[in-house]
Amino acid sequence: MAGDGTDAAGAGSSAPRQPATGSVLLGQGYQGAVYRVETDEGPVIVKKAVGRGLLRILRRAMLRREHAIYQRLAGVSGVPGCRGLLGGEELVLDYVPGPSLREPGQPAVDRGRFFDELLAVIQAVHAAGVAHGDLKRKDNILVGPGGHPVLIDFGTAVALPPGAGAWRRWLFRQVARIDLNAWVKLKYQRQGMPMDPEDLRYCRPSWLERAARLVRRAWRKLTLRSRRRR
16 A cells, blocks of 8 residues: 555544555445555555546545545544545545445344434434435445444535535535435335334435436436337
């Protein structure tokens, strides 16, 4: 794992600076590659900007942005700790063992308790001025040690800085609502049970979701017409 004295976390960063004794590629996405890296202090997760030219520049910018998000969320239970940003292109996070919510049979604990805790985590993240925006993707929710929920991958999150303007406040509210809608959907998905009246207040599609739904419907109609013409 590369690192030098110019890391964006500053001199006080706790990010490991020793060469990694081993690493495993977990996957690649729009931000680059994700590794599990073994260090003398134990395993960590490293998100690394890869590629060349403009693509690498954009990925480095996205990692700097995500690093700032994790700094805002420092100390929030249910969010991995951030060790720092090495060389401006390696985001180092605490490794959290456990399956994602996408894996069959998860959560393999008391479902009601898990989703109550998940709601509390989402609300704490919102209170810290961050909306995740991609919680419908089950890979972004881990069933951590003890069966407690953990949110990961804040690459598309929206932050609400102090003194934010009207547009930014509106966008934050929309994305926060998307988070709560995702929570409701995941809680009741394939459960075959009526929704708790208390949860109805969280089931309010945002303007962004409504717009996306209209676009999807229009696209389906266009593709259906083109198929019929053939």
